[in-house]
Amino acid sequence: MSADDPTDILLSSDQIRDRIEALGLQISSDYAQSESLILVGVLTGSFVFLADLIRRISTPTVVEMISVASYGDATKSSGHVRLLMDLQNDIEDCDVLIVEDIVDTGRTLNYLKQLLSQRKPGSLRVCTLLDKPSRREVEAVPDYVGFEIPDRFVVGFGLDHAQRYRNLSYIGVLE
Numbered sequence: 775m776s777a778d779d780p781t782d783i784l785l786s787s788d789q790i791r792d793r794i795e796a797l798g799l800q801i802s803s804d805y806a807q808s809e810s811l812i813l814v815g816v817l818t819g820s821f822v823f824l825a826d827l828i829r830r831i832s833t834p835t836v837v838e839m840i841s842v843a844s845y846g847d848a849t850k851s852s853g854h855v856r857l858l859m860d861l862q863n864d865i866e867d868c869d870v871l872i873v874e875d876i877v878d879t880g881r882t883l884n885y886l887k888q889l890l891s892q893r894k895p896g897s898l899r900v901c902t903l904l905d906k907p908s909r910r911e912v913e914a915v916p917d918y919v920g921f922e923i924p925d926r927f928v929v930g931f932g933l934d935h936a937q938r939y940r941n942l943s944y945i946g947v948l949e
């Protein structure tokens with residue numbers, strides 16, 4: 775830790791690990807019959823969560839990444855979502871599970887669900903580590919939620935502020 779790291783810990787690494795284990799079990803059971811599960815990680819924030827989650831999933835799984843821009847360096851959403859990097863492969867008839875770090879205004883998820891549903895996946899669901907339902911501006915309902923959190927700006931475990939703090943092993947509040 776360096777001196778200006780957030781010391782206000784919202785979720786400890788132990789809490790996060792236990793919750794991810796439970797999510798992995800749930801997803802493995804829900805997709806036990808699936809022959810085409812694709813986890814779509816939303817870069818950059820979800821990569822830490824995705825890395826831990828996938829090792830808790832026992833169903834055969836393919837990983838893809840997609841990249842969208844919404845926030846820039848501010849702690850406020852610009853309201854715009856832009857596709858920066860698309861999937862590598864077709865998802866038609868596949869079971870697609872979008873893996874997000876956090877759902878805030880819901881704009882990113884709304885955009886991604888619209889984009890991917892046009893490609894006719896067999897199913898399309900969302901798993902997010904964190905959910906801030908009180909901040910929603912557009913409808914976005916994740917199917918799997920690690921933790922519901924209050925309206926605070928959080929960093930760590932993949933989440934950043936101006937690209938910093940992603941390496942923290944816990945979720946901390948940045949004031």
Ligand code: IMP
Nearest residue numbers: 851877878879880881882927928933934
């Ligand atoms: P939304 O489109 O407003 O739902 O925002 C989703 C994206 O905003 C997330 O994928 C994050 O990259 C970013 N974001 C929202 N809230 C936070 C936060 O508290 N900490 C860090 N990033 C956040």
Ligand code: MG
Nearest residue numbers: 817818819875
């Ligand atoms: Mg994100």
